[in-house]
Amino acid sequence: MTRITEEITSMVDMLPDDEQIFAYEFIKRLIRAWDPDFTKLTSKELEELESAKQTESINAKEIDWDNLGEY
Secondary structure (H helix, E strand, O other), X not given: OOHHHHHHHHHHHHOOHHHHHHHHHHHXXXXXXXXXXXXXXXXXXXXXXXXXXXXXXXXXXXXXXOOHHHO
């Protein structure tokens, strides 16, 4: 967790329950406004994607879907 995320979490944790719910709903709206189609990658997701590109993968056409125990 980044420093700023920890600070935000700490501040929200100080609020009464009803205000925490308000903050939660506000953050959800903020995220939806930033990425309404949920297609953008966060920096962490981008890092994970780049890492996955460097690893071995199996083409979906090569998978025997009836015998997944092999994998």
